[in-house]
Amino acid sequence: MDIRDLQIFLAVANEGSITRAAEKLEYVQSSISIRIQQLESELKTVLLHRNRQGIRLTTSGEALKSYAEKIIFLTQEAERVVSDNSIPRGRLRIGSLETTAAIRLPFILADYHKSYPEVDLTLKTGTTEELVQSVLKYELDGAFVAAPVDHAELEIIEVGAEELVLISRGQIGSIDGPDKLRNLTLLVFRVGCSYRRKLEDWLHLEGIIPAKLMEFGTLEGILGCIYAGLGVSLLPRSVIERAIVRYNLQYHEISDKFLRTPTLFIRRKDSYKTAAVSEFINISRKRFSIDESGRPIS
Template sequence: MDIRDLQIFLAVANEGSITKAAEKMEYVQSSISIRIQQLEKELKTALFRRGRQGVRLTTSGETLKSYAEKIVFLTQEAERVVADNTIPRGPLRIGSPETTAAIRLPSILTDYHKSYPEVDLALKTGTTEELIHLVLKYELDGAFVAAPVQHPELDIIEVGVEELALISGGQFPSIDQPEQLGNLTLLVFRAGCSYRQKLEDWLRLKGIIPAKIMEFGTLEGILGCIHAGLGISLLPRSVIERAMVQYNLRSHKISDKSYITPILFIRRKDTYETAATSEFIRISKQRFHLT
């Protein structure tokens, strides 16, 4: 069992398909199938259940996956640590919510790339819940998330704060009482978004049930529908102010202190902090305080 076999195994497990794994790794499908069969023969157990819809991990496969993720990550980390000579270089995989990626990240990434062009940055967006999962699974080196976050395996660093505000289309009247929200549609990201959770928790505390909740996959989708008068959302004020240039929007300030939300950078405690990572954190803190 070598490291390449484990990488192939993980690709098939994550894609749920030998065909998709072959495409992702730029292998021929038959080669992937043979390597998986050889691995199963070596381990004397079936790792996948084959079906028309693809493949699913067996119990043995699930067990191997947890070890394979650690082994592959530690191998990659060992290469980074040995090569790390205090000059940031190599791959750096960062996660971010859509809102942070749209407003904060452009200046951070620009500054970082100018200073350290040898770093190969990759960005993945998702909800806070999704990003925490990806960091814990060693699939991201670090990620921006909104507070609160608590996990014994995570190193949590506050890099800045965001003020949150209710946002509606410009045609909406001023929202002065929470009761006014009961007849409106909430436009939110999918479950796992911390801003969505804060809005739903606040309404629940006020005893308000929204008329409808609509989920979106992108920030632009939410802003466009708010502009059209479809409903309301809770977003960082920095996003709202930038979006007002393009959209007809109206913000409604919430006075609760809980809506001044820390923005955190999370990474696994058991991973080596490379020069690339530490410099990314430093520049992120600097840019958050400048904007």
């Protein structure tokens, strides 16, 4: 098997479409189809079921996909290990929660780029569950997620902690307990978000069923709707400290320690920790321990 054939097959499997895979790889669609057919002929098995809606992996295709992910990762890692001379350089793929990307990450990236300009860093945002899966599938070198995370194949490093607070528009009165949320619309990220799960678990423990949940894909969408008076949300306090400049918002502290959550950096245990990754973790830890003015966070 040729490594390029495996890369093409994996692109088709991940995209669920030969057309989209061809666009992503900048290949002619017919060329992708021929390479897949040649791979099937070489392996003497059918890898894809083709239909009008796209493609679906066969049992053999699912098995090959798992090995292809590992083979491609190990090939890329071998290149990194051989060329790694303790000076951070090369590609670094980082994942992050929306809130971390909006509030914490800009300063981490600025510090990192200033110190290590030879690193080609890319960023992907998502929920904790999405980012965990991306790291496990070798699609990311590491990611910022919210606790709790527990997986035997992951190295889990606590880099900081977030105090979760309820955020509302200024006209809404004090929210001094979960009972006040009973008749309010709760604005949350999509399923898989740790903050959403924290809020739902907290209300469940208190025996409260919210009037309505509205799901959003971005932090800006949630903040804009809070500003419009649509509802309230549970978010890190660091978010309101930035958003209060732009929006007429207020936050309500919650004494329950259950709603204080560590921010974790996760990576695969079996992956080589390059100098680029090690220094990114070091800078992240330092940045999580100070505020925007450079003062230590207690």
